Every structure is written in C-alpha cells, then in structure tokens.
Amino acid sequence: MERIREKLNILADAAKYDVSCASSGSDRKNENKGIGNSSNGICHTYTEDGRCVSLLKILLTNHCIYDCAFCVSRSSNDVKRAAFTVDEVVELTMGFYRRNYIEGLFLSSGIFKNADFTMERLLRIVKKLRLEERFNGYIHLKTIPGASPELLQEAGLYADRMSINLEMPTEAGLKLLAPEKSHEEVKKPLGFIQNTITQYKDEKKTGLIKRVPKFVPAGQSTQMVIGATPESDMEIMYSADKYYKDFSLKRVYYSGYIPISHDTRMPAIGSQPPLLRENRLYQSDWLMRFYGFNVKELLNTKNPHLDTDIDPKLSWALRNLEQFPIDINTADYRMILRVPGIGVGSANKIVQARRFGRLRSDQLQKIGIAYNRARHFIRCADSPFILNEPDSLHIKGLILAESNSKYLKTAQNQLSLF
Known part of the structure; x- marks a missing residue:
C-alpha cells in the first residue's frame, strides 16, 4: 500500500502539467445497475494554483523514450520514475470513486518501449473499468502518437473524450524543443478518430444498424504549451483555428509554460509562467467559438499580439x-x-x-x-x-x-x- 501511495504521488504530480481535462460533452448513462454516471454532478478538488480538478488525474508511467526539453518526464531528466500496473489504476479509480473523491478518470502516460505497447495498456485499463467494474463515469484518455488505428478505434468505444497534445503551436517550435516529434504524428490520429466519429454517426442516421455503439461521445481536444517558444499570439490562434476547422475539435487548451529546465533553448528558470497571456488566449478562443469572431478580426499582421491591459x-x-x-x-x-x-x-x-x-x-x-x-x-x-x-x-x-x-x-x- 505504501508503494502505491508513492507511485500516486509521483504520477499525479507529473500529470498536473496537462491542463486538457475538461469533462463536458458526454452523455454516457448508467445502465443495468453499473457504477457511476457521467451526467451527474462531480466531486471537485482544487490545485494550489486554483484550478478545478474533477477527475483522478494520473499518468500510467512517467518513463518516456522521448527527450522533449519542455517536459518534466523527458528521458534525460533526473526525477523519480514510477509505473502503475493495469490493476492498480483500476483499483485506485474505483476506490476513489467509492469514497466520493472523484467522478471520473483522466489517464495519460509517458511512452515506454513504443507507442503500441503504451496504448495497449491504456486500453486494457479503460476496458476493464467499463466491462468488469461496470464503471460508467467520465473517462478522458490520452491518445499516444504513433499508436495503431486498431488500438485507437477500440479505445474510442470505452473513452468519453480522447486528446492528443500538439505540444508547440508551430512545427518550427516543436522541432526546436522536441526534434523527435512532428505535427504530422498528431494529425494522423486526430484525423482517424474524427473520421471514425463521423462514420458511427452516419451509421446511426441510416438506421440500418439497430444499435450503434458510442464512439468518443465527448469528442477530441488538444493542448499547446505557450511561452516555451517565441510564437506570436497570432501564430498560436491561427494554429488553433486550423485545428478546430480541420478536425472538429471540442477544445484547444493553452498551457503557460512553467520553467522546469536549464536548457538554453528554454525560458529562464526564474521567469514566471505567462498566466495573463494564457487567459487572453482563452478569451480569444471563446470569441471565436461562441461570439462569431473570425480569428483574423482579432489578430492579424497589424495586431499580432493581444493586449495585456484589456480583453x-x-x-x-x-x-x-x-x-x-x-x-x-x-x-x-x-x-x-x-x-x-x-x-x-x-x-x-x-x-x-x-x-x-x-x-x-x-x-x-x-x-x-x-x-x-x-x-x-x-x-x-x-x-x-x-x-x-x-x-x-x-x-x-x-x-x-x-x-x-x-x-x-x-x-x-x-x-x-x-
């Protein structure tokens, strides 16, 4: 039990840098006397910086084969490493739910061995929660870049929302800090899941199939790290706008970079995360999605940066x-x-x-x-x-x-x- 607690401390702390864990948009119902119901109210906790956390938010492991300069779990970082087993994550989720601590699970992971090896374990966890524990609460599952379409398709039958991190707003920024990764690796799974969502919806409309299963009912989201690379606000929001349009994303999250590295490519350790800038980006995002603004009205070559003193x-x-x-x-x-x-x-x-x-x-x-x-x-x-x-x-x-x-x-x- 002490070892599980130690793992939880390590892997919950490592997961706090991922902000894309909103649980809106799902209508999964509790049927046949299962446990949990994502449409009911959820139990909230709050992080030290005031953010509301409504899910058990953990990594499966913080071991990772990649060495992304901005990531606390990068392979070269000297941090304590840990990994849950499939059964440990299931037991923790059910235990916390029964104690009324949480209403759902946000599950991500570092990539160990390879993408399919990691994705297969994430799939086993959500599958066991749904089928064996009959858990109907909200599940947000991270897509692992490079995982096979077969694993993604099966995972989508059990998760309410899936997301994959864009990491940096531009390909140039990503190549600077994570040369092993590319935006193409993100676009492929986003496109596959979007096409599969559309396929299931079309099958439901035709009525030829009596019961069409739910597939990622709360849609997809992504996250960008802001402030680690020198993109303008215009570049950030133009990138977000493109991903909204190309992949019908539910949300794009903007995470102000928190200095965790002495790498000379990164902002200084003593600098503060740009929380005001992060807030202005969210306000712009809201105007685009709910107020009918075109991104070019808000930001353009004449006005490439958002004002800090006014919204x-x-x-x-x-x-x-x-x-x-x-x-x-x-x-x-x-x-x-x-x-x-x-x-x-x-x-x-x-x-x-x-x-x-x-x-x-x-x-x-x-x-x-x-x-x-x-x-x-x-x-x-x-x-x-x-x-x-x-x-x-x-x-x-x-x-x-x-x-x-x-x-x-x-x-x-x-x-x-x-």
Whole structure:
C-alpha cells in the first residue's frame, strides 16, 4: 500500500502539467445497475494554483523514450520514475470513486518501449473499468502518437473524450524543443478518430444498424504549451483555428509554460509562467467559438499580439469604432454579441425583451449587462444624442479607470470584514 501511495504521488504530480481535462460533452448513462454516471454532478478538488480538478488525474508511467526539453518526464531528466500496473489504476479509480473523491478518470502516460505497447495498456485499463467494474463515469484518455488505428478505434468505444497534445503551436517550435516529434504524428490520429466519429454517426442516421455503439461521445481536444517558444499570439490562434476547422475539435487548451529546465533553448528558470497571456488566449478562443469572431478580426499582421491591459473583445471594438454605437433596439444578434460587456445570455435576453417595447438603459442593467462598459458602444431608447466622434483612447481610459475603482472598492469591502 505504501508503494502505491508513492507511485500516486509521483504520477499525479507529473500529470498536473496537462491542463486538457475538461469533462463536458458526454452523455454516457448508467445502465443495468453499473457504477457511476457521467451526467451527474462531480466531486471537485482544487490545485494550489486554483484550478478545478474533477477527475483522478494520473499518468500510467512517467518513463518516456522521448527527450522533449519542455517536459518534466523527458528521458534525460533526473526525477523519480514510477509505473502503475493495469490493476492498480483500476483499483485506485474505483476506490476513489467509492469514497466520493472523484467522478471520473483522466489517464495519460509517458511512452515506454513504443507507442503500441503504451496504448495497449491504456486500453486494457479503460476496458476493464467499463466491462468488469461496470464503471460508467467520465473517462478522458490520452491518445499516444504513433499508436495503431486498431488500438485507437477500440479505445474510442470505452473513452468519453480522447486528446492528443500538439505540444508547440508551430512545427518550427516543436522541432526546436522536441526534434523527435512532428505535427504530422498528431494529425494522423486526430484525423482517424474524427473520421471514425463521423462514420458511427452516419451509421446511426441510416438506421440500418439497430444499435450503434458510442464512439468518443465527448469528442477530441488538444493542448499547446505557450511561452516555451517565441510564437506570436497570432501564430498560436491561427494554429488553433486550423485545428478546430480541420478536425472538429471540442477544445484547444493553452498551457503557460512553467520553467522546469536549464536548457538554453528554454525560458529562464526564474521567469514566471505567462498566466495573463494564457487567459487572453482563452478569451480569444471563446470569441471565436461562441461570439462569431473570425480569428483574423482579432489578430492579424497589424495586431499580432493581444493586449495585456484589456480583453480581446474590447480591444477589437476600440479598433473598429466606426461600427459603433449600435442601436440596441434594432441591431441584429450578431452585432449585439460584439458589444463589450454583453455576453451570449444577455444578448439573447435583449433580443427577446425588445419584442415588447424599446429598451432603456435601466432595463439593460436589469438584464445583467456590464452597462458601464457597454454604454460606450450602444444607444438605447433614452440615450442622449452625442455630437462628438468617439475617441478610442478616451473610452479605454474611462473603462480602465472604472475597472480599477471597482476593484479597489471590492478590496476595501473585503478588508472591512476583518
């Protein structure tokens, strides 16, 4: 038991660098009195940096044949090595679930011996959980680059989501830090799984097959390490956009590089991970997926980097003031979504509410928009007529001043509690 605990400490710690473990998108149901149900609520824990972890997140092993400069498990790194057996991972997962610690499993691995050898063991684990333990909780399984299509296809019948790490945003960055790897090795399994998902969906539509099994119902995702190589924000988001379109990915994750190596190709050990940049990339990603923005609107050769002091939506609006202010009572849904301070939910409420009459500023505030931000870009029924042309620097200064004032007021209120 002590040895299992030691392995868990080593392999859970090594797994923390992989951020692509969201569990959204699966609808696996508990049938025939099995254990677990991925559609129910899950038990959350939190890492030291505040990230929410809802799954048992471990590596099968941190032994690896590759020597990627950015990876803590690289072959040349002097760290403690460990490996679980198939039965140990199954027992840990079921034990943690029964104690109500977790609701699912995120399972990745270093590559030992070769890709098929590693992938076969990952497959045995998920297969045993599903068939022998009758576990219906969420399972996110890492795809091993270079594994055979037969193993990937079988694994997809038991996993809810599969993912494979792109590692670096560009091929040049990957060759610099991991010359043994290539993006082509990532594209092949992504393409195979995407085609197989489509095939199963088509078979279900035809109705010729009575029962079509689920195949990766929560889709695929990938992850990029940000800040280890010198790509611009434009290069990062253009790469993400391409993978979204080419492989119908559910998510692209952006992981700020945490210095773990003295390699001269890498950022200095003393530097901090670019968490603000990571956040701005996620905001841009959200605008592309849910707000109808084209990546070229957010980032281009004139604006290759995201602003650090303001979010990407506000930055775009300030660069395109000729499109504002919009009349909140007549503008279409697409333009309402582009107003800083208005989210998807609020935009839908506005479209519904204005069917019953023209909207005033007080009504917009009740709907829940960030009015102090949005007011610079909209006109409503009671808006005063403005003669002066809007000035982007002036608007930006007002918004930042209001944000700082709100932050200070919140901090003072929190201090007063003590």
